[in-house]
Amino acid sequence: MKDLYLLFSNYLSSDEIIDDATKIDSLLRDKRGRFYGRADIVLQPSSVESVKIIVKLCNQYAISITPQGGNTGLCGGAVPDGGVLLSMSRLNRIIKISPDDNSITVEAGATLYQVQQAALAVDRFFPLSLASEGSCQIGGNIACNAGGINVLRYGTMRALVLGLEVVLPDGSVVSHLSPLYKNTTGLDIQQLFIGSEGTLGVITAATLKLFNQPLETQTLWAACNNIEQCIELFHFLQKQSSGSLKSFELIGKNALLISLNDLQQKSPIEDDENNWHILCELEKYISIDSLPESLYKNGFRNIIFAQNDTQSKQWWRLRENISEAQKRYGVSIKHDIALPIGNLSDFISENSRHLQDLYPEIQLVVFGHLGDGSLHYNVFLQDMLDDRVYQHEDAINQLVYQDVFVHQGTCAAEHGIGLLKRNWLGNMKTSQELSLMCAIKQQLDPKNIMNPNKVYP
Ligand SMILES: Cc1cc2nc3c(=O)[nH]c(=O)nc-3n(C[C@H](O)[C@H](O)[C@H](O)COP(=O)(O)OP(=O)(O)OC[C@H]3O[C@@H](n4cnc5c(N)ncnc54)[C@H](O)[C@@H]3O)c2cc1C
Numbered sequence: 001m002k003d004l005y006l007l008f009s010n011y012l013s014s015d016e017i018i019d020d021a022t023k024i025d026s027l028l029r030d031k032r033g034r035f036y037g038r039a040d041i042v043l044q045p046s047s048v049e050s051v052k053i054i055v056k057l058c059n060q061y062a063i064s065i066t067p068q069g070g071n072t073g074l075c076g077g078a079v080p081d082g083g084v085l086l087s088m089s090r091l092n093r094i095i096k097i098s099p100d101d102n103s104i105t106v107e108a109g110a111t112l113y114q115v116q117q118a119a120l121a122v123d124r125f126f127p128l129s130l131a132s133e134g135s136c137q138i139g140g141n142i143a144c145n146a147g148g149i150n151v152l153r154y155g156t157m158r159a160l161v162l163g164l165e166v167v168l169p170d171g172s173v174v175s176h177l178s179p180l181y182k183n184t185t186g187l188d189i190q191q192l193f194i195g196s197e198g199t200l201g202v203i204t205a206a207t208l209k210l211f212n213q214p215l216e217t218q219t220l221w222a223a224c225n226n227i228e229q230c231i232e233l234f235h236f237l238q239k240q241s242s243g244s245l246k247s248f249e250l251i252g253k254n255a256l257l258i259s260l261n262d263l264q265q266k267s268p269i270e271d272d273e274n275n276w277h278i279l280c281e282l283e284k285y286i287s288i289d290s291l292p293e294s295l296y297k298n299g300f301r302n303i304i305f306a307q308n309d310t311q312s313k314q315w316w317r318l319r320e321n322i323s324e325a326q327k328r329y330g331v332s333i334k335h336d337i338a339l340p341i342g343n344l345s346d347f348i349s350e351n352s353r354h355l356q357d358l359y360p361e362i363q364l365v366v367f368g369h370l371g372d373g374s375l376h377y378n379v380f381l382q383d384m385l386d387d388r389v390y391q392h393e394d395a396i397n398q399l400v401y402q403d404v405f406v407h408q409g410t411c412a413a414e415h416g417i418g419l420l421k422r423n424w425l426g427n428m429k430t431s432q433e434l435s436l437m438c439a440i441k442q443q444l445d446p447k448n449i450m451n452p453n454k455v456y457p
Contacts, residue, residue: 004040004041004084007057008054012043012050012053012054013046015044016043016045016050016090017042017043018043023042024042027039027068027071027085028085029079030071030073030076030079031071031072031073031132032074034420035076035079035419037079037085038080039066039083039085040063040083040084041084042084042085042087043084043085043087044086044087044088044089045086045088045090045091046090046091048091048165048167048205051086051091051167052167052173053171055167055168055202056171058083058449059171059447059449062447063084064081064084064449064452065083065084065086065450065451066079066081066084066451067086067088067202068080068086068087069088069108069109069136069139070089070135070136070137071135072136072140073140073144073415074334074336074418074420075416075420075421076418076419076420077144077197077198077417077418077419077454078140079419081452081453086202088108088109088137088139088140089109091107091108091139091204092107092110093106094106094107094118095107097124098179099122099124099210101179102179102209103162103207103208103209103210104118104119104124104126104210105163105177105179105205105206105207106138106205107138107204108137108138108142108204108205109138109139110137110138111133111135111136111137111138112129112133112134112137112138112141116128116129119210123213124210124211124212124213125210125212125213126160126208126210126211127150127153127211127246128141128146128150129148129150130146130149138206138208139203139204139206141157142157142161142193142194143194143195143196143197143198143203143416144157144195144197144414144415145157145158145194145195145414145416147369147372147374147413147414148369148414149247149369150246151372152248152369152371153243153245153246154211157194158191160209161190161194161207161209162178162179162180162181162207162209163176163177163179163180163190163206163207164177164190164194164203164205164206165177165203165205166193166200166204167201167202167204168200168201169200169201169449174189175205176189176190177205177206177207178207195416197416197417197454197455198454199441199455199456200440200441200444201444214246214283214284216283217283218281218282218291218305218306219279219280219281219305219306219315219316220237220279220280220281220304220305221277221278221303221315222269222302222303222304223269223276223277223302224274224275224277224302225273225275225276226276226345227250227276227344228345229276230276230278231341231344231370233278233300233303234341234370234371236295236298236300237280237282237291241283244282244283245371246280246281246282246283247280247281247369248369248371249280249319249371250276250277250278250366250367250370250375251276251318251319252275252276252277252366252367253274254364254366255322255365255366255367256318258322258329258365259318259322260318262325262328262329263317263318263321263325265314265318268315269302278370279315279318280371281312292305319367322376323376326365329380330385330386331380331385331386331389332365333378333379333389333392333393334376334377334378335376335377335379335397335400335401335411336376336377336412336415337374337375337377337400337404337411338373338374338375338409338414339404339407340373340409341373343407343408343409347404347407347409350403351399351400351403351404352364354403355379355399355400358399359379359392361381361382362379362380362381362382363379363380363381364378364380365379365380366378373409373413374414375413379396401427405427405428411424411427412424412428417454417455418454419453422456423457425455426457434457437456438456
């Protein structure tokens with residue numbers, strides 16, 4: 001630590017080296033408290049120049065670097081195992097916002113909320129939206145190819161990035177912060193870094209797409225008996241709304257109960273018969289005015305429309321509170337899975353049976369972004385609501401992931417691989433794809449200094 005302090009203090013200002021033990025402790029711990037890392041030094045650069053210097057020195061002395069954004073990732077990807085922990089929080093400026101080009105250029109440490117607000121201030125909309133948006137950073141969102149509630153209409157982060165600036169493992173910079181929406185000039189290099197989880201370089205800035213603010217939005221709450229009914233409603237709404245369906249969120253009965261109890265609220269539709277609830281949002285077009293009647297005529301019941309913004313916000317609060325409410329309820333084995341929409345129903349019924357065979361006391365908490373096929377699929381054992389449940393993690397993961405793969409799904413829908421799912425990567429990529437990934441990593445980072453021991457099996 002002392003040697004590294006001497007090395008870096010020659011080049012960085014004192015406020016770029018963190019020495020506050022409490023702060024360091026919080027940066028070493030991941031959001032879920034599942035991983036606690038160690039770092040030889042914690043650096044917080046305030047300019048791209050400083051990032052370049054840090055990476056160059058790390059390359060020269062073969063010191064590992066773990067980039068860290070808001071530290072809200074749920075797979076241990078930002079937890080260091082020695083070397084430099086590189087906190088990006090100070091690189092948080094909005095560089096340029098251009099409503100004419102529908103683009104915004106920001107430093108990578110800007111929080112997602114900061115970007116949403118900057119867009120709003122010029123009457124534009126940045127559509128990425130996650131429950132962690134107050135703390136997660138654009139660099140982290142890009143490094144994990146974040147998803148969230150509006151993927152259905154606007155795509156994942158991959159579809160929202162126009163240009164990137166990245167400091168490569170040798171300390172050189174590749175910068176193409178262009179607001180061009182079209183640019184067909186050979187390989188799209190920047191796509192390599194989206195979803196690379198800090199293993200190929202440090203993202204320092206990005207140019208992102210902006211959209212017009214939707215004129216008005218309409219929020220719906222529906223209660224359904226089974227997943228098939230939810231999917232039927234999904235396809236109906238998608239057709240009726242000519243692509244203006246923005247989010248379509250599934251909330252299982254257990255997930256809803258946990259959130260309702262936590263917030264001391266009543267369910268928007270009180271009906272014990274229904275195991276599944278849907279919360280969705282449409283951007284308003286004229287055709288939506290006839291939607292209630294059209295839903296009724298087509299046999300869809302138990303659907304209510306939010307009467308005003310306050311009610312809509314109250315419903316979304318129920319959805320967004322699920323993660324925090326679960327934390328207060330107990331410890332679970334969490335899964336971030338995605339399946340083809342047509343396979344969701346079979347997967348849930350088969351897998352809950354398989355889990356119940358082994359663990360009769362199981363409580364499944366299922367919720368997530370049904371519209372794009374991704375679910376948070378969390379397994380509680382009712383007599384083990386604390387860390388003891390982790391003794392069963394491997395067995396539960398085996399059962400869940402085996403069924404996920406049988407139904408052509410993935411066990412890393414939107415949170416990435418990090419430390420947590422490295423051993424499963426081979427189930428989701430072909431050996432040719434894995435070889436290509438390793439060859440690219442080797443080419444860009446031959447000394448393996450960038451976030452070592454993450455992602456790659
Ligand atoms: C309550 C809650 C809800 C969530 N909901 C969603 C959701 O709906 N959808 C979703 O996709 N995710 C969700 N997440 C997960 C998480 O918020 C996202 O993955 C987010 O994109 C991570 O951003 P971060 O800045 O916190 O990254 P970190 O956790 O700091 O880092 C994540 C990874 O990115 C790398 N990294 C970070 N910054 C950089 C950089 N500048 N350059 C290179 N690599 C970098 C790190 O090394 C690490 O591997 C949720 C998390 C929480 C706690």
